[in-house]
Amino acid sequence: MKTALVTGGSAGLGRAMVGRLLADGWRVVSVDRAEGAAMPFLERVTCDLADRSAVDALAARLAATGPFQLAVFNAGVSATGRFEAIPIEAYRRLMTANAETPMLLSAGLVRAGQMAGPMCFVSSLSHFTGYPGAAVYAASKDALAVYARSVRKPFARRGVSVTLACPGPLRTEHAARHAPPGADADRRMPPEVAARLILDATFAGRRLVVPGRTNRLAALAGRLLPGTMMRQMRRLILDRLEGEVW
Amino acid sequence: MGDMRQTPRQKRILITGATSGIGLALAFRHAPDAAVLAAGRRPAEEARDVLPHGVAYVQADQHEPEQAAAAVLTALDALGWDSLDLAILNAGTGHAVDPAAETPQMLRGVLDVNLFGAIVLSQTLRPRLEAGQGRLVLIGSTARKGAAGFASYAAAKAGLHGFGRALAEEWRGRIAVQVIHPGPTDTGMHARAGHDPGRVVRLFARTGTMARLIERAIARGRTVETLSFARFLGRGGSGR
Numbered sequence: 001m002k003t004a005l006v007t008g009g010s011a012g013l014g015r016a017m018v019g020r021l022l023a024d025g026w027r028v029v030s031v032d033r034a035e036g037a038a039m040p041f042l043e044r045v046t047c048d049l050a051d052r053s054a055v056d057a058l059a060a061r062l063a064a065t066g067p068f069q070l071a072v073f074n075a076g077v078s079a080t081g082r083f084e085a086i087p088i089e090a091y092r093r094l095m096t097a098n099a100e101t102p103m104l105l106s107a108g109l110v111r112a113g114q115m116a117g118p119m120c121f122v123s124s125l126s127h128f129t130g131y132p133g134a135a136v137y138a139a140s141k142d143a144l145a146v147y148a149r150s151v152r153k154p155f156a157r158r159g160v161s162v163t164l165a166c167p168g169p170l171r172t173e174h175a176a177r178h179a180p181p182g183a184d185a186d187r188r189m190p191p192e193v194a195a196r197l198i199l200d201a202t203f204a205g206r207r208l209v210v211p212g213r214t215n216r217l218a219a220l221a222g223r224l225l226p227g228t229m230m231r232q233m234r235r236l237i238l239d240r241l242e243g244e245v246w
Numbered sequence: 247m248g249d250m251r252q253t254p255r256q257k258r259i260l261i262t263g264a265t266s267g268i269g270l271a272l273a274f275r276h277a278p279d280a281a282v283l284a285a286g287r288r289p290a291e292e293a294r295d296v297l298p299h300g301v302a303y304v305q306a307d308q309h310e311p312e313q314a315a316a317a318v319l320t321a322l323d324a325l326g327w328d329s330l331d332l333a334i335l336n337a338g339t340g341h342a343v344d345p346a347a348e349t350p351q352m353l354r355g356v357l358d359v360n361l362f363g364a365i366v367l368s369q370t371l372r373p374r375l376e377a378g379q380g381r382l383v384l385i386g387s388t389a390r391k392g393a394a395g396f397a398s399y400a401a402a403k404a405g406l407h408g409f410g411r412a413l414a415e416e417w418r419g420r421i422a423v424q425v426i427h428p429g430p431t432d433t434g435m436h437a438r439a440g441h442d443p444g445r446v447v448r449l450f451a452r453t454g455t456m457a458r459l460i461e462r463a464i465a466r467g468r469t470v471e472t473l474s475f476a477r478f479l480g481r482g483g484s485g486r
Binding site: 052055056059082083084088091092095099100103104107108110111126127130131132133134135136138139140141142143144145146147149150151152153154155158226227230231233234238 | 312344345346347348350353354357361362365366368369372390391392393394396397398400401402403404405406407408409411412413415416417469470
């Protein structure tokens with residue numbers, strides 16, 4: 001039986017990916033801060049991925065748990081609002097959970113020879129559009145995206161393909177918490193749809209997946225006209241935020 | 247109302263990573279006509295041997311971003327600088343290493359020095375930059391688009407890019423924010439990183455040249471600026 005590792009598997013996109021993998025006959029190890037319902041063939045590991053010492057312990061444990069035929073580094077948190085109004089401790093946790101932890105877990109698994117299949121890093125559409133009103137979140141997701149691009153060749157030499165996923169807004173509790181008031185949740189992609197598209201791209205070994213046509217257009221616009229897109233994002237998000245959420 | 251004639255106040259400039267490479271070259275360029283506070287990892291006695299005369303120094307190792315920012319703040323208070331005209335966050339470090347061989351300690355150090363250190367300092371300096379209608383300059387790297395031999399460094403610089411351009415939009419009209427990406431420069435960082443660039447190093451910009459290009463980019467004021475190979479081959483040689 002094939003085993004997959006999914007971080008942040010208790011909610012949102014991660015939960016949708018775990019559900020999909022279980023339905024397809026995988027055994028799944030899900031690592032999350034939050035607990036979740038027990039399911040057959042699902043092993044839940046509780047770990048605060050924003051805590052360096054907890055991550056060190058997890059890395060040692062995973063190196064002895066593999067090999068994994070798939071690893072999806074999906075766990076992430078956000079912090080929205082004016083940059084200066086959010087405490088540094090929140091940014092420290094965000095940067096650790098979103099960027100540092102997936103980098104060092106993936107490097108550790110490859111180094112230990114515990115990867116026997118593809119790997120996926122879940123970044124964000126903000127990598128292409130920019131994200132005023134979430135400057136440190138944007139930084140963490142850009143860092144993760146470029147890490148994924150950078151390790152693609154070196155990891156491929158060890159038989160591990162690397163896919164970068166940049167999903168746009170999803171219909172999750174996480175997105176609802178951080179969206180401006182009045183934002184239309186119906187326009188966000190259901191996490192089950194994003195999960196399927198991202199997993200398919202990962203199994204196909206694709207370099208990049210931006211699920212959804214509208215999101216791909218936004219990514220293209222952000223590449224062609226970064227300054228214009230940034231100002232648009234400011235009007236859409238920063239100017240409408242009513243306070244800080246982290 | 248007394249004597250209204252006042253000598254214009256000297257510009258107050260903070261430069262991090264100022265004891266070597268581009269940061270040191272920037273300190274030399276600004277020292278003659280600005281008040282400069284240099285920050286670096288080295289002990290003060292060592293730093294004084296390399297820094298230009300008259301430059302203030304604070305030891306602030308960006309491997310510990312929160313403590314480094316506190317040290318910088320203490321130094322600003324000691325100088326009586328309640329406002330700041332320009333902060334150049336230039337501290338950087340990297341390792342030439344197969345990414346699979348990069349240890350957690352190396353990864354954390356690279357992210358802290360290049361990225362989180364700048365984030366913490368940006369927040370710490372914000373009131374003083376705002377008071378001085380100042381400018382925040384983040385020094386990135388052309389590696390920000392990805393580099394197989396410097397994966398975490400490229401990632402950290404990409405993070406700095408995303409942070410800088412979002413912050414520029416947030417602080418528009420209050421504090422100017424720029425992120426400037428130098429191309430390969432003969433800073434000694436490659437050697438310290440365990441990478442021998444070989445004869446290509448002859449094509450690297452010299453630190454003084456790069457410092458001049460950075461100064462010019464600051465004067466132009468664009469939010470994102472890349473100081474690439476072509477640019478310094480074309481303009482960096484001499485004169486202007």
